[in-house]
Amino acid sequence: MISPPAASDLVTLRDVKFGYGARTVLRDINLTVPRGKVVAIMGGSGCGKTTILRLIGGQLRPKSGEVLVAGRPVAKLNAEDLFRMRRRMGMLFQFGALFTDMTAFDNVAFPLREHTSLPEDIIHDLVILKLQAVGLRGAAGLRPAELSGGMARRVALARAVALDPMLIMYDEPFAGLDPISLSIIGDLIRRLNDALGATSVVVTHDIIESLKIVDYVYFVSEGRVIAQGTPAELKVSDVPYVRQFVDGETDGPVPFHYPAASYRSELMAEIDE
Amino acid sequence: MNDIARMLRRLGGGVIDAVWRLGYASRFIAMVLAASGMAFRRFSLTMRELYFAGVLSLVIISVSGLFVGMVLALQGFETLQNFGAAEAVGVLVATSLVKELGPVVAGLLFASRAGSAMTAEIGLMKTTEQLSAMEMMAVNPLARVVAPRFWAGVISMPLLAAIFSVMGVFGGWLVAVKLLGVDNGTFWSQMQAQIDFRLGIVNGIIKSFVFGAAITAIAVYEGYDAPPTAEGVASATTRTVVESALAVLALDFVLTVFMFRGTGL
Amino acid sequence: MNRTTIDLWVGIFVALGLGAIVFLSLKVGNLATFKSDEGYHLDARFDNIGGLKVRAPVKSAGVVVGRVEKIRLDPKTYEAIATLRIEPTYQFTKDTIASILTSGLLGEQYLGLEPGGDTATLKDGDRIAKTQSAVVLEKLLGQFMFGKAAEGGDKK
Numbered sequence: 001m002i003s004p005p006a007a008s009d010l011v012t013l014r015d016v017k018f019g020y021g022a023r024t025v026l027r028d029i030n031l032t033v034p035r036g037k038v039v040a041i042m043g044g045s046g047c048g049k050t051t052i053l054r055l056i057g058g059q060l061r062p063k064s065g066e067v068l069v070a071g072r073p074v075a076k077l078n079a080e081d082l083f084r085m086r087r088r089m090g091m092l093f094q095f096g097a098l099f100t101d102m103t104a105f106d107n108v109a110f111p112l113r114e115h116t117s118l119p120e121d122i123i124h125d126l127v128i129l130k131l132q133a134v135g136l137r138g139a140a141g142l143r144p145a146e147l148s149g150g151m152a153r154r155v156a157l158a159r160a161v162a163l164d165p166m167l168i169m170y171d172e173p174f175a176g177l178d179p180i181s182l183s184i185i186g187d188l189i190r191r192l193n194d195a196l197g198a199t200s201v202v203v204t205h206d207i208i209e210s211l212k213i214v215d216y217v218y219f220v221s222e223g224r225v226i227a228q229g230t231p232a233e234l235k236v237s238d239v240p241y242v243r244q245f246v247d248g249e250t251d252g253p254v255p256f257h258y259p260a261a262s263y264r265s266e267l268m269a270e271i272d273e
Numbered sequence: 274m275n276d277i278a279r280m281l282r283r284l285g286g287g288v289i290d291a292v293w294r295l296g297y298a299s300r301f302i303a304m305v306l307a308a309s310g311m312a313f314r315r316f317s318l319t320m321r322e323l324y325f326a327g328v329l330s331l332v333i334i335s336v337s338g339l340f341v342g343m344v345l346a347l348q349g350f351e352t353l354q355n356f357g358a359a360e361a362v363g364v365l366v367a368t369s370l371v372k373e374l375g376p377v378v379a380g381l382l383f384a385s386r387a388g389s390a391m392t393a394e395i396g397l398m399k400t401t402e403q404l405s406a407m408e409m410m411a412v413n414p415l416a417r418v419v420a421p422r423f424w425a426g427v428i429s430m431p432l433l434a435a436i437f438s439v440m441g442v443f444g445g446w447l448v449a450v451k452l453l454g455v456d457n458g459t460f461w462s463q464m465q466a467q468i469d470f471r472l473g474i475v476n477g478i479i480k481s482f483v484f485g486a487a488i489t490a491i492a493v494y495e496g497y498d499a500p501p502t503a504e505g506v507a508s509a510t511t512r513t514v515v516e517s518a519l520a521v522l523a524l525d526f527v528l529t530v531f532m533f534r535g536t537g538l
Numbered sequence: 539m540n541r542t543t544i545d546l547w548v549g550i551f552v553a554l555g556l557g558a559i560v561f562l563s564l565k566v567g568n569l570a571t572f573k574s575d576e577g578y579h580l581d582a583r584f585d586n587i588g589g590l591k592v593r594a595p596v597k598s599a600g601v602v603v604g605r606v607e608k609i610r611l612d613p614k615t616y617e618a619i620a621t622l623r624i625e626p627t628y629q630f631t632k633d634t635i636a637s638i639l640t641s642g643l644l645g646e647q648y649l650g651l652e653p654g655g656d657t658a659t660l661k662d663g664d665r666i667a668k669t670q671s672a673v674v675l676e677k678l679l680g681q682f683m684f685g686k687a688a689e690g691g692d693k694k
Binding site: 317320321323324327328331367371429431432433435436438439442461464465466468469470472473474477478 | 541544545547548550551552554555556558559561562563565566567593595602
């Protein structure tokens with residue numbers, strides 16, 4: 001008998017396995033996200049971090065194991081319940097995923113217009129409020145093509161929190177940003193989480209920036225959680241993978257070379273021909 | 274021997290893949306139809322797509338219609354004159370346009386002008402995760418993005434085909450009456466005497482309606498199914514044009530057989 | 539582009555499209571000249587209707603006055619019965635002759651009505667008594683060759 005998740009945990013993944021066809025992405029993932037905290041899921045590129053977010057959002061279903069959000073199994077919800085749950089989740093996609101045919105204002109107003117029947121003047125005030133929170137009230141009339149990468153990310157963040165979600169998910173929020181935008185986004189993740197009383201899951205490989213703002217970190221490699229702890233614990237961790245990640249070494253548990261036949265035999269084969 | 278086995282295996286694989294795709298596409302279209310409520314409840318969504326699919330196709334459709342009609346009249350006049358029936362040029366132009374060329378050529382133009390744009394747009398929305406984002410905001414992209422485009426296409430096509438035919442008849446009239454000196458009265462009266470409302474015009478409209486549904490179904494499916502890369506979207510756009518063209522021509526044959534069988538017209 | 543501009547353009551587009559359909563129906567097609575639910579019916583019996591088809595025109599002195607509505611075979615007499623729908627403005631005498639004719643040498647077949655001198659006119663459901671069947675090319679050729687052969691026999 002498995003113990004029920006603690007009421008203080010908003011998200012629980014238990015023995016989760018997932019793969020696309022024959023390719024296994026997640027072998028055995030166990031992790032919990034306590035309410036009110038900012039939790040980072042870290043790992044190298046292509047280790048299945050984004051897949052974890054899609055499992056939590058119900059866009060993918062695990063092959064086995066359980067994904068619980070607010071105590072409910074996401075994979076077993078019907079379409080209507082799943083949509084009801086997603087209204088209480090916000091997600092920031094890697095490059096913002098703003099609707100290109102709408103202004104920044106309309107992008108932020110989108111979830112409000114779709115899910116509420118609020119009059120237009122109240123929607124206007126709410127949108128301005130959210131844009132002000134990310135510092136882009138002045139950019140309300142601009143289209144996504146006119147925004148810089150960092151600004152687009154911030155508008156998308158305003159959109160993700162438009163409905164005051166209980167859970168905010170971030171897919172690589174720091175990727176491809178200049179140092180200033182990077183700090184702004186990091187700061188916003190922390191501040192919005194605390195101001196809204198929400199819970200945040202940040203999927204990233206940017207260790208320096210994320211260790212500044214998160215409460216707890218899970219390291220994922222080869223489909224498993226291989227290390228976890230608070231930022232302070234991880235800085236002194238002696239797990240080789242974590243050391244390589246924190247120190248940014250090129251070789252270690254994550255090898256520099258992609259698996260290949262012996263270098264020597266490959267070179268000799270060419271000469272033989 | 275090995276080569277033959279390999280070839281057979283590849284052929285079999287191709288056939289299974291094609292059948293699987295057909296089934297998947299049919300299920301997709303059924304899902305779009307089931308999610309069509311919003312396209313009509315919030316008609317402004319469909320309105321916007323009508324603008325892109327219909328209004329922006331007006332110029333190419335009108336100009337092509339005009340030229341096709343003019344060429345038909347010129348060619349028809351040459352041939353009919355040999356039989357001393359030059360005044361029947363109006364009938365020739367109008368019959369060809371209303372029953373066949375109007376729906377078919379307007380369909381081909383619509384596929385390359387509006388269909389390809391739909392595929393590219395939906396494919397790009399998928400590539401940039403806009404569809405995913407919509408799903409995560411608890412909005413069904415089939416209802417919000419795909420269905421309005423589908424219905425806008427279905428509504429636009431008959432109107433565009435009719436405009437194409439009228440422009441063609443006008444072009445034919447310009448050449449026949451104004452240029453070649455066919456009598457104006459004969460031109461119109463022969464046309465009216467020969468073209469039956471139900472057999473000619475209603476069937477033409479039905480055809481264009483079916484073509485519209487086929488083209489937009491292919492366009493939205495290819496966009497939604499496109500691999501999320503620049504290359505994927507590009508090849509999906511090409512496939513839309515090729516598949517739509519083939520679908521229009523094949524459907525035209527099937528519909529013509531059904532419509533005009535046994536009526537002798 | 540704001541919404542009212544889009545609405546305006548779509549409005550223009552739909553108006554043009556519907557206008558085109560109306561134009562095709564009235565000016566190009568025959569919707570204005572012939573309404574299918576008006577008019578009265580006449581029956582005509584033929585030994586052979588040749589290539590006459592349903593919806594073929596019924597003409598009198600070259601003017602279209604109606605359409606062939608139905609063609610069926612009388613199971614007892616093995617005659618073809620064509621039901622015609624004639625426009626109500628045209629009346630035909632009792633002794634009208636109905637014949638199946640071809641427009642031009644290779645054109646479509648139509649039904650010609652040739653009125654006689656009678657004063658009484660045909661009413662809805664009446665039968666046209668005098669009819670002339672279609673000319674069947676094979677029979678005509680057969681007769682011609684038969685005649686030639688007979689001629690040749692005489693000379694001998």
